[in-house]
Amino acid sequence: MLTEGRAGGGVVAADHVSLRRNNLSVVLRHVRAAGPRSRARIAAETGLNKATVSSLVAELVDRGLLREGRAESERGALGRPGQLVELDGSAVCGVGAEINVDYLAVTALDLGGEIVTERRVPLDVAHLDPGTTLDQLAELISGAVRVVEARGGEAAGVTLAVPGLVQSTTGSLRLAPNLGWAELPIVDLMQERLDAPAYPVRVDNEANLAALAAYTELRKDTDGKAEDIVLLTGAVGVGGGMVAGGHLLPGGHGFSGEVGHMPVAPAGGICGCGRTGCWETVVGLTALLNKATDPDDPVRDPSLDVEQRLAEITRRAEAGEARTLRALADVGTWLGIGGAILVNILNPNALVLGGYFAVLGPWLKEPLESAIRDRVIAPDGGGCRVVQSELGFTAAVRGGALISLDQVFLDPTLIGRDATGVAQ
Amino acid sequence: MLTEGRAGGGVVAADHVSLRRNNLSVVLRHVRAAGPRSRARIAAETGLNKATVSSLVAELVDRGLLREGRAESERGALGRPGQLVELDGSAVCGVGAEINVDYLAVTALDLGGEIVTERRVPLDVAHLDPGTTLDQLAELISGAVRVVEARGGEAAGVTLAVPGLVQSTTGSLRLAPNLGWAELPIVDLMQERLDAPAYPVRVDNEANLAALAAYTELRKDTDGKAEDIVLLTGAVGVGGGMVAGGHLLPGGHGFSGEVGHMPVAPAGGICGCGRTGCWETVVGLTALLNKATDPDDPVRDPSLDVEQRLAEITRRAEAGEARTLRALADVGTWLGIGGAILVNILNPNALVLGGYFAVLGPWLKEPLESAIRDRVIAPDGGGCRVVQSELGFTAAVRGGALISLDQVFLDPTLIGRDATGVAQ
Incomplete structure (x- = not known):
């Protein structure tokens, strides 16, 4: 039932000890989400009364989680300027x-x-x-x-x-x-x-x-609005992470997000999983290298790490090298074919490109968006935008x-x- | 962030009025989930104190939401038997x-x-x-x-x-x-x-x-444990509904669950959406009828309603009619091919068959389960079981x-x- 869902899947009763703990959490999370602010403003925004907020802030300062910041200097603040409190990074x-x-x-x-x-x-x-x-x-x-x-x-x-x-x-x-x-x-x-x-x-x-990190980054751009996202991590394999209604979707046994094995390319290659035509056989990094380069191309040198490889691919794409551009357009289209399946099922606000998809996003994005527009049933591609993660390989x-x-x-x-x- | 997710995507502060309202909700939901029980047991199970529970129950009785039930007669109950309270269906x-x-x-x-x-x-x-x-x-x-x-x-x-x-x-x-x-x-x-x-x-x-109704039914069989489910509604079209972590996944704009248009059968027919090879072209009711019957077969008579049609298909399957059984096995396999995509992505505890899939479940289930076992990456098919909804066409x-x-x-x-x- 939705009801229980809102309480995290179970029935949670509140007594006065848990009320205090809950309110400490509310204040700390509010300062994280909304930024440094005065006690009066925290009270106004959370609905807690001012005396309670003062006591909660005092405890959070004692615990080393909040600290006094600079004096408030906002236009339109009434009365004398309050002291701002902010997250304390040191504890x-x-x-x-x-x-x-x-x-x-x-x-x-x-x-x-x-x-x-x-x-x-x-x-x-x-x-x-x-x-x-x-x-x-x-x-x-x-x-x-x-x-x-x-x-x-x-x-x-x-x-x-x-x-x-x-x-x-x-x-x-x-x-x-x-x-x-x-x-x-x-x-x-x-x-x-x-x-x-x-x-x-x-x-x-x-x-x-990685999806959690990308979600947290995106929230900074959406004024704290919780959006549903699907993050795709591109490496040798392709993984998916999903955040919906403000939390990760781990699946019933924690095994969700195996998007790399969607059977999208029946005529495709053999996958590491033993099956034929899995999505990662047409969009994984190996697929890109196979399309863009010959076997003896130095970019395939096993001693290179992934960032060196991608720097070289980027250089070639920027130089307008035709085979590289064709390979990127092809991967982008396949990314959209599988991406459309995810968008039809999950209707996220954003499809976030992570890992190598983020690095090569400038070339992948347009064919990807075009494939999604063609294949998503909901109006305007379900309102889903494609976003390159700025976290690259550090997201996870x-x-x-x-x-x-x-x-x-x-x-x-x-x-x-x-x-x-x-x-x- | 997960933190906010638990509170439904936003920061929610509690004062004493909302605490009372929250606790009324906790008691009412607990009696729904757990069944008729004494005030003492409600107190023990929710962590609220007995006096508070008595006051909350009194208010819920006044509001016509709970009523006094029979006297407690459980083995091992200490002291004199308490009066049970139960949901009041009349208000x-x-x-x-x-x-x-x-x-x-x-x-x-x-x-x-x-x-x-x-x-x-x-x-x-x-x-x-x-x-x-x-x-x-x-x-x-x-x-x-x-x-x-x-x-x-x-x-x-x-x-x-x-x-x-x-x-x-x-x-x-x-x-x-x-x-x-x-x-x-x-x-x-x-x-x-x-x-x-x-x-x-x-x-x-x-x-x-329909997913919400199926989830509520399943919870009765799992001692109230919240499970992730994907429900498939089979009719002319095929729809999907998902419940995860105790709540529906509507998607960012409410357009989730368009599973009928997964491109699983490139050699398949033209879909109502104008594309080729969508999942519903191989598992929708029209696909089944086309596989199982000739165009002039009386089961396709437009004046029949869906239940009459399904009753006739069931009769033929029970009689061992070869073409009907072949068609059902074929639909079951295709159901598993698309179902495996959903299980790889979402890893539900249960894939619930609704609509016509539920009615013909006895013939669809085995080929479906076999296709899922072959295609799901996680061990043991991700631990996902296939369940026939007992709600049939009344689920929605x-x-x-x-x-x-x-x-x-x-x-x-x-x-x-x-x-x-x-x-x-």
Whole structure:
């Protein structure tokens, strides 16, 4: 029933302790969404009374989550200017850590979403055993947590981003075909390597996390309006992440977003999954390289990383090289053929291009939009716009850091329990 | 951000008035989901204290939404047996009203989801002008409301179910190809015909409403656990409705679920939408009839309604008629080919067969499941089971009635404002 849906799928009763916690969360989330503002304005905008807001802000300042900012200087403010309060970036960070086919990455974001530290290390993950890769990732994570702690902050949690089928509830990776990994208790393995840390460790699918990051970015451009989005991550494989009604759609068992295997090209090639004509056989990076280049083309040199490869493709497209442009137009059209299926099913406000699709977006976008217009049943292509993500290959790790911060925004009392904040 | 998502996409602050309203809603929804029970048990299960529950129940009884039931007789109940409280079916009804290609239907459900009145009238809607059809539907709705009022109840609202693209927010029907309707302010037109009624009138897509009804039914079998579902409605066209995380996925502009136009059969026939090879050209009812029968077969007689047609197909399948069985197996396989796309994208717990797919489910299910097992990337077909809806062609109108009741469950103070219930 919709009713229960609004309450997150269950019936939630509120007593006065949870009311206080809820209102702390409301104020903290409101300042994040709406930006620095006075206590009076927070009261007006949330419907809470001013005395309550003052007490809530005091507790959030005590917990190190908000801080006093500059004095209000807005036109039309009545009475004497109030002091603004803003998110305090120093107390707590969320950490995202990504394992992908050819790199590892880690990012720590403060409460305001600002980068505190980030690293990215090329690594031929598909040819290493999982233990070695996880050892190296654990070192990157520990390094990031040390940077956070050196600033006097604490890690709210670490979220691992993996390109594969993940069971978040049990912390296990079921299958990551492009890594060659299967059935790994990845959260347990990482917790061992981190010496059973105080912060929680989770795992999620990289396209889901990238979608979350893209959604958060887009919201800044839509005045905080929650839009439905479908994010497509283009790499060797193609993944999809969906946000609807303000939250991720993980699916009943966490396996949603396997868009790369839509059978759109019956005459197409053999897919890594063993089937014929999957979408990723016509829009994956390998398909683009096969269309745009000969086998001995230097752009296919295995020692190049993906960004070097894409820089070369971009250079050729900018130079008007005919074969490159034809290949990009072809991939763009196929992207629209599969994209139209997603738009017909989900009717998102935006189809967001991530990964290599974002980098080559200037050439993919027009044939993609044209294919969507032709194939979507709803008027005006369902009102769906095509957007290039500005996060590129950092979206998943950023989404991991954001989701790690989520628990703090839901329950600010998790942080600074030793502070002087009152309990009620 | 997930955080806001949990609160329905926005930041919601709670004061003591909204706390009371929230808790009335919690108790009412809990009794609906969990069944008749004592005040003590409601307190234990919701986490509210007993005195608060007694006061909330008293107000809900005053408002005519709960009533005293039989005495508790459960094993293991401590102390003297408590009085059970249960939903009171007499005060309020939700009304659903459906326009489909060849019939109109109306259903009024009481708070407990029991049918108070229902009617279904064959009508060749596609060959009438919209005004005539809406006149007839308005009469059916008025008749149902009179039945509700004659029992001393009131209508909480009316929801129109339409097989087409609907903009719920503006109450307009954008396009219903199989009715031949486009750009109708359908809610306004109906409100005029109902003489500006006191209850709200809404419109939604029939597959969305059918999905909501199917979800509500399934929840009874899963101990109230909220599952993600995709419902497929099989008629001349094929529609999809999706429930995830406890709520409908309407899409950014309300146009989701256009699954009938997935391009799965490039060698297939011409679709009503003008394209070639859409899913409904291989799984719609017309496709089945074309495969199973010759043009002069009496089962294609235009004067038959869909249930008579399906009864005859069922008779032939039960008799082991080879051509009918081949046609059903073929449709089942195509159903699985498109179904696998949906399961790969959405990973629902259940794929629910509605409309004619439900009626002929015994023959469609096995080839469908086999096609899904072959094509879904996640282990064990993503854990998705195939379920035949028991609601058949009544799902949409039932979903309309349920969604009409939703506002009452969200805010019980909407009903019985003249009752003696205290305001706080």
